[in-house]
Amino acid sequence: MGDKLTQIQEAVDDLANQMVACLYYLNRHHDWQTLSPNDVIRGQSKNEFETAYDKEFGPRNPVAFKAAQKELAKDLVIKEQQIEYLISHLPGLANNEEKQEEAIRRLEAELVIEEEKRKEAVKEREVVLDKLDTIIRGIKRPR
Amino acid sequence: MADQEAPFEVNAPQYPPPPYFWKTFTTENVAKYEELRKKQTDSDTQASEATPLLNLPTELRFIQRPPPPADGAWKNFEMNMTLEGKLKTFDEMDDVEQLYSLPSTPTGDGPYVDRELTLKKIAKSLLLNFLELVGSMGMGNDNSMNKVIDLNMLFFNMHYLLNEYRPHQARESLIEMMEDQLERSKAETACIYKVKREVESVLEGLGKAGLEEIDDTMAVDVAATAENTKLDEEDGQDIWDELYREFN
Numbered sequence: 001m002g003d004k005l006t007q008i009q010e011a012v013d014d015l016a017n018q019m020v021a022c023l024y025y026l027n028r029h030h031d032w033q034t035l036s037p038n039d040v041i042r043g044q045s046k047n048e049f050e051t052a053y054d055k056e057f058g059p060r061n062p063v064a065f066k067a068a069q070k071e072l073a074k075d076l077v078i079k080e081q082q083i084e085y086l087i088s089h090l091p092g093l094a095n096n097e098e099k100q101e102e103a104i105r106r107l108e109a110e111l112v113i114e115e116e117k118r119k120e121a122v123k124e125r126e127v128v129l130d131k132l133d134t135i136i137r138g139i140k141r142p143r
Numbered sequence: 144m145a146d147q148e149a150p151f152e153v154n155a156p157q158y159p160p161p162p163y164f165w166k167t168f169t170t171e172n173v174a175k176y177e178e179l180r181k182k183q184t185d186s187d188t189q190a191s192e193a194t195p196l197l198n199l200p201t202e203l204r205f206i207q208r209p210p211p212p213a214d215g216a217w218k219n220f221e222m223n224m225t226l227e228g229k230l231k232t233f234d235e236m237d238d239v240e241q242l243y244s245l246p247s248t249p250t251g252d253g254p255y256v257d258r259e260l261t262l263k264k265i266a267k268s269l270l271l272n273f274l275e276l277v278g279s280m281g282m283g284n285d286n287s288m289n290k291v292i293d294l295n296m297l298f299f300n301m302h303y304l305l306n307e308y309r310p311h312q313a314r315e316s317l318i319e320m321m322e323d324q325l326e327r328s329k330a331e332t333a334c335i336y337k338v339k340r341e342v343e344s345v346l347e348g349l350g351k352a353g354l355e356e357i358d359d360t361m362a363v364d365v366a367a368t369a370e371n372t373k374l375d376e377e378d379g380q381d382i383w384d385e386l387y388r389e390f391n
Contacts, residue, residue, distance in 0.1 A: 026277065084263050104318055111328070118328050
C-alpha cells in the first residue's frame with residue numbers, strides 16, 4: 001500500500017481498465033439486431049466449432065447479459081466512489097504551502113528544544129546511576 | 144528451419160542481457176574505488192565528488208559515475224527527460240488541454256480544498272463521459288471517437304493534478320514525521336524522569352531507614368530491593384553502616 005496519491009492514481013488506472021473491460025464485454029456479448037428487412041439472425045449453432053465460437057463471442061442470454069451489465073456498471077460506480085473517498089482523505093487539504101512551512105519551522109524548533117531536554121534527562125539519569133552504583137559498590141560482602 | 148528455431152524464441156529472455164561490465168561491480172572493487180576516491184580528496188583539496196579519477200585500472204573504470212549530462216537533458220525509452228524532473232506545464236504540451244482552472248497554483252497560498260473539489264469533478268466527469276461513450280457507441284454514431292479523446296483528456300488531467308499534489312503531500316508527510324519524533328522524544332524524556340524519581344524515592348527510603356535505625360531485617364529488605372541482590376539476614380548491620388556513611 002502506497003501513499004494516498006499513489007492509491008488514487010492506481011484507482012484511476014483501474015477505472016480506465018474497467019471501462020475497457022466493459023466495452024469489451026458489451027462488444028462481445030450483445031444481442032443481434034436486424035438492420036434491414038432482408039437480414040436473418042443466425043439460428044441455433046449447428047456444429048461444434050460454431051457452438052464454441054458462440055460461447056466465446058456470441059450473445060449471452062438476455063437475463064445474464066442484463067445482470068452482467070448491471071454488475072459492470074456497479075463496479076464502475078464503486079470504483080469512482082473509492083476515488084472520491086480517497087480524494088477526501090488526501091493529507092493536508094486545508095493547508096497551503098505557507099502554513100506547511102510555518103509548521104515545519106515550528107516543529108524544527110520544538111524538536112531542538114525537546115532534544116536538549118532529552119539530553120538533560122539522560123545526563124541526570126547518568127548521575128542517578130552513578131549514585132546507585134557507588135551505593136551498591138559501597139556495600140561490602142561479609143567476610 | 145523456422146520450426147526448429149521456435150523453441151529458442153520462446154526461451155529467449157524478454158530483455159537483453161545486462162552490459163558486459165556488470166561483473167566488475169563487486170564489493171571489493173567498489174571498496175577499492177572508494178579508497179582511491181578518498182585518497183584523491185585527501186591529497187587535492189580542490190577535487191570534489193564530481194572530479195573524475197584518472198588512470199584507473201580497467202576493472203574500476205566503470206564504477207566511476209559518468210558526469211551528468213551537460214545540457215541537463217537525456218533520452219530514456221524515446222522520451223525526453225530532464226534533470227530537474229519538473230512537471231511539464233500544459234502550455235508545453237500541444238496535444239492536451241487543461242480542463243480545470245484553479246484559483247491558486249500549487250505554489251500559491253490558496254488552500255488545497257479547491258483541488259479536492261476539482262479532482263472529484265474530474266472523477267465524476269470520467270463516469271459521465273464513459274456513459275456517453277457507451278451510449279454513442281450503442282447508437283452507432285460518429286461521436287464515439289471524440290468521446291474517447293475526451294476521456295483520454297480527463298484521465299490525463301486527473302493524473303496531472305495528482306502529480307502536482309505530490310510536493311504538497313511530501314511536505315505533509317514531513318510534518319507528520321516530525322510530529323511523531325517530537326512525541327517520541329517527549330515520551331522518552333518523561334520515561335527517564337519517571338525512573339529517576341523512582342530510584343530517588345528508593346534511595347530516600349534507604350536513607351530514612353538508616354536514620355530511624357529500624358531493625359536489621361528491615362534494612363536488609365530495603366537494601367535488597369535497591370541492589371537487587373540477596374544477602375543473609377545477619378549481614379544487615381554491615382549494609383546499614385555502609386548506607387549510613389553514604390548518606391551522611
